[in-house]
Amino acid sequence: MSPRPTDALSQPFARAWALVRAWPGDALHVWRRSLRLRVVTAIVVLSAVVIGSVGYMVMRQISDGLVKSRVDASVAEARTETATARERLGSAGGNDFDPDTQLRLLVENLVARGEVKDFDVVVLGPVGDGGTIGGVRTTPTVDSDSVPDNLRSDVEDGGDGGLAWTFTRIRYSGDSETTGNSDQPGVAVGSTIVLPSDGGTYALYYLFPMGEELQTLLLLRQVLLVAGVVLLLLIAGVALLVTRQVITPVRLARRVAERIASGRLEERMHVSGEDDIARLAMSFNQMAEALQSQIRKLVELSRVQRTFVSDVSHELRTPLTTVRMAGDVLHDARASFDPVTSRAAELLQTELDRFENLLADLLEISRFDAGAAVLDLEDTNLGDVAHRVVGSVAPVALQRGVPVTVVDEGVFMAEVDVRRVERIVRNLLTNAIDHAEGGGVTVRLAADGEATALTVRDYGIGLQPGQSAMVFNRFWRADPARARTTGGTGLGLAIALEDARLHGGWLQAWGTPGGGAQFRLTLPRRAGDPLTHSPLPLVPRDVPAEAARDVPESVQ
Amino acid sequence: MAQAEMVDRPRVLVVDDDAALAEMLTLVLRNEGFQSEIVTRGDEAMGVFRSFRPDVVLLDLMLPGKDGIEICREIRAESGVPIVMLTARSDTIDVVVGLESGADDYVAKPFKPKELIARIRARVRRFEVPTPENLHIGDLTIDVTGHEVTRDGKPIGLTPLEFDLLVCLAQNPRKVFTREVLLEQVWGYRHAADTRLVNVHVQRLRAKIEVDPENPTIVVTVRGVGYKAGSADEPAAD
Numbered sequence: 001m002s003p004r005p006t007d008a009l010s011q012p013f014a015r016a017w018a019l020v021r022a023w024p025g026d027a028l029h030v031w032r033r034s035l036r037l038r039v040v041t042a043i044v045v046l047s048a049v050v051i052g053s054v055g056y057m058v059m060r061q062i063s064d065g066l067v068k069s070r071v072d073a074s075v076a077e078a079r080t081e082t083a084t085a086r087e088r089l090g091s092a093g094g095n096d097f098d099p100d101t102q103l104r105l106l107v108e109n110l111v112a113r114g115e116v117k118d119f120d121v122v123v124l125g126p127v128g129d130g131g132t133i134g135g136v137r138t139t140p141t142v143d144s145d146s147v148p149d150n151l152r153s154d155v156e157d158g159g160d161g162g163l164a165w166t167f168t169r170i171r172y173s174g175d176s177e178t179t180g181n182s183d184q185p186g187v188a189v190g191s192t193i194v195l196p197s198d199g200g201t202y203a204l205y206y207l208f209p210m211g212e213e214l215q216t217l218l219l220l221r222q223v224l225l226v227a228g229v230v231l232l233l234l235i236a237g238v239a240l241l242v243t244r245q246v247i248t249p250v251r252l253a254r255r256v257a258e259r260i261a262s263g264r265l266e267e268r269m270h271v272s273g274e275d276d277i278a279r280l281a282m283s284f285n286q287m288a289e290a291l292q293s294q295i296r297k298l299v300e301l302s303r304v305q306r307t308f309v310s311d312v313s314h315e316l317r318t319p320l321t322t323v324r325m326a327g328d329v330l331h332d333a334r335a336s337f338d339p340v341t342s343r344a345a346e347l348l349q350t351e352l353d354r355f356e357n358l359l360a361d362l363l364e365i366s367r368f369d370a371g372a373a374v375l376d377l378e379d380t381n382l383g384d385v386a387h388r389v390v391g392s393v394a395p396v397a398l399q400r401g402v403p404v405t406v407v408d409e410g411v412f413m414a415e416v417d418v419r420r421v422e423r424i425v426r427n428l429l430t431n432a433i434d435h436a437e438g439g440g441v442t443v444r445l446a447a448d449g450e451a452t453a454l455t456v457r458d459y460g461i462g463l464q465p466g467q468s469a470m471v472f473n474r475f476w477r478a479d480p481a482r483a484r485t486t487g488g489t490g491l492g493l494a495i496a497l498e499d500a501r502l503h504g505g506w507l508q509a510w511g512t513p514g515g516g517a518q519f520r521l522t523l524p525r526r527a528g529d530p531l532t533h534s535p536l537p538l539v540p541r542d543v544p545a546e547a548a549r550d551v552p553e554s555v556q
Numbered sequence: 557m558a559q560a561e562m563v564d565r566p567r568v569l570v571v572d573d574d575a576a577l578a579e580m581l582t583l584v585l586r587n588e589g590f591q592s593e594i595v596t597r598g599d600e601a602m603g604v605f606r607s608f609r610p611d612v613v614l615l616d617l618m619l620p621g622k623d624g625i626e627i628c629r630e631i632r633a634e635s636g637v638p639i640v641m642l643t644a645r646s647d648t649i650d651v652v653v654g655l656e657s658g659a660d661d662y663v664a665k666p667f668k669p670k671e672l673i674a675r676i677r678a679r680v681r682r683f684e685v686p687t688p689e690n691l692h693i694g695d696l697t698i699d700v701t702g703h704e705v706t707r708d709g710k711p712i713g714l715t716p717l718e719f720d721l722l723v724c725l726a727q728n729p730r731k732v733f734t735r736e737v738l739l740e741q742v743w744g745y746r747h748a749a750d751t752r753l754v755n756v757h758v759q760r761l762r763a764k765i766e767v768d769p770e771n772p773t774i775v776v777t778v779r780g781v782g783y784k785a786g787s788a789d790e791p792a793a794d
Contacts, residue, residue, distance in 0.1 A: 314644045314645055315644075317644040317665040317666050318574050318577055318644060318665055319574075319576070319577075320665070320666040321577055321580075321665045321666040321667060322574070322576045322577045322580045324666050324667075324668065324669070325577075325580045325581070325583075325584055325669045326580060328584075328668065328669045328670070329583065329584065329587070329669075356666055359666075
């Protein structure tokens with residue numbers, strides 16, 4: 001089957017499902033996954049239907065033919081026998097014997113001929129009026145019940161010389177084991193004869209057994225069955241072989257596609273011959289080739305861009321060092337300058353600091369982009385980190401008149417890179433102080449066994465709908481007209497997000513216009529463990545329900 | 557008078573291919589009371605080093621003519637003079653390679669002039685030992701005033717920094733020093749800095765003083781904390 005990504009996704013479910021439902025689930029799973037099984041099954045089922053109907057028709061034709069010829073032969077035989085018997089009675093004359101003897105001779109004669117020609121005789125009579133001797137005479141061991149009633153009435157109503165026949169079951173009296181005869185199907189032909197001595201009409205019945213025909217038909221059926229089964233097996237084998245020819249390249253293509261998807265771009269299919277499969281392989285390879293070259297181009301492009309950013313940042317550092325030193329010299333000597341030059345030296349100094357920070361942030365971002373950032377993990381109490389960072393931003397907070405408080409006291413452990421987490425918290429706090437509009441900033445902490453969370457809440461201008469995802473964009477500003485006042489580089493939150501991601505953690509923002517904003521950092525208790533929840537809500541508890549309803553999309 | 561003053565000033569050799577930065581460094585160094593000389597090509601560095609006989613070398617790693625790492629090795633081959641690397645790429649393997657080839661310290665560009673001066677001062681000032689003149693650590697004898705370390709009377713050549721590191725540990729034989737404390741006491745950092753400095757120099761020191769550097773008995777690692785001096789009574793305890 002085609003390697004769809006959903007297959008990989010549904011596999012665990014399918015396995016669990018198979019476990020729950022035991023083997024029927026397994027069988028269903030195999031059935032759904034194996035194209036070959038379905039094709040072979042379809043071919044076998046259709047072939048069975050075709051072979052069955054052809055066999056049935058052949059069987060019908062042959063048995064009809066056999067039975068018809070037997071019936072024809074039997075009727076002809078009966079006609080001849082009856083004519084011969086009439087002839088014999090006629091030549092014997094009417095008065096030579098008493099009726100009893102005449103009938104006995106007739107029957108004996110017929111039985112003797114029957115033994116030679118393999119038929120049995122039943123004589124019933126008299127029918128109608130005129131007969132004098134009643135009773136039943138038969139070939140020894142034959143039961144007169146073998147003559148069906150409907151034939152008897154046909155013959156008795158049919159009048160003189162009428163012939164009628166029907167199928168019957170010939171029954172034998174006595175033990176079948178001692179006589180060697182068992183009941184068998186046959187043809188019963190009936191006729192009437194007039195006994196000259198008393199003028200009575202007697203019914204003659206000839207029973208022709210069809211055992212041999214039956215044997216032939218049984219044998220034929222067996223042969224046809226065996227032939228059908230063998231034919232089906234052969235068809236199944238052929239189908240397996242043929243489908244393998246088609247399925248094998250498809251499966252190979254699937255494997256190659258999976259390998260390419262897993263990043264081994266140099267994988268190719270083997271092409272042999274010029275048939276459809278070979279053309280499929282060729283097109284597949286062309287596709288892989290095109291993909292590979294595109295991906296290589298993109299990888300190369302992004303590598304060039306990354307090294308360019310990194311190189312630029314590094315190349316700027318040497319001249320910046322010189323400028324920095326010159327600035328320091330001027331700054332140290334500013335007391336001896338006139339006021340204008342002195343102020344210029346001060347501005348030079350502060351802007352150099354900003355330039356340096358920007359360059360450092362750019363380098364940090366380029367390190368993330370290059371995948372060169374690594375964690376230096378340590379078991380840390382985030383409470384300590386929060387207090388430390390709040391202490392370090394206290395001068396700025398004081399200057400802006402923004403009280404910063406850590407609400408929750410206690411131990412909130414997590415395995416983190418202290419330097420990076422401090423940077424995250426510092427970036428969140430400076431951002432909050434920047435946008436607090438004179439309101440307070442509150443830091444909350446919480447931890448459970450799996451995760452540790454820290455939120456920074458401000459009551460400033462907040463965020464417009466949809467902005468909560470954009471705040472993490474590089475150099476993004478909520479309001480382009482708003483001036484930066486605390487000298488942020490515009491990369492702080494982007495770096496914070498990368499730092500959080502590096503820990504396998506979440507950094508999310510919530511905000512409402514005029515209602516302030518809250519940033520939530522969630523880190524796994526053990527680095528690398530997957531996060532499923534956060535011990536703190538993203539939307540602050542002090543927010544009314546209707547404002548909380550519009551929870552913006554979260555960013556991880 | 558002026559001439560005599562110049563002679564007393566500590567000498568700093570600046571090896572950097574960026575002429576503007578080198579000149580700026582000279583200006584700042586002169587202001588801070590140092591005497592300096594500039595070399596802008598790597599292949600000229602050794603000649604000037606021998607004639608100028610500096611107290612500290614400031615060495616850029618990327619130089620025309622000869623690589624900074626190579627110069628570092630050549631200086632170390634004939635002198636223990638403190639070397640401070642100037643590097644634009646502090647996060648690369650270059651820093652570790654530089655430290656391993658003998659540099660004592662490094663300063664990442666762009667640095668603040670005061671920071672650089674503090675680094676140079678720390679290297680020139682040396683480590684101060686209050687009282688004892690002879691210290692013992694393991695089977696080594698340290699003559700603090702004579703700046704000499706001997707094992708069974710045979711001297712072992714250490715750079716001034718390695719000597720300071722060993723003395724710092726030997727002074728308090730039972731005390732465990734964290735890397736941060738060592739950075740502060742030996743290198744003179746006031747804020748936390750790159751702990752790779754300590755790791756690399758402890759390795760270099762062990763290579764010189766330990767009988768078996770793979771199983772150190774004199775400078776012992778205390779896992780998760782730092783380093784301490786091995787006890788003379790239990791030399792195999794690690």
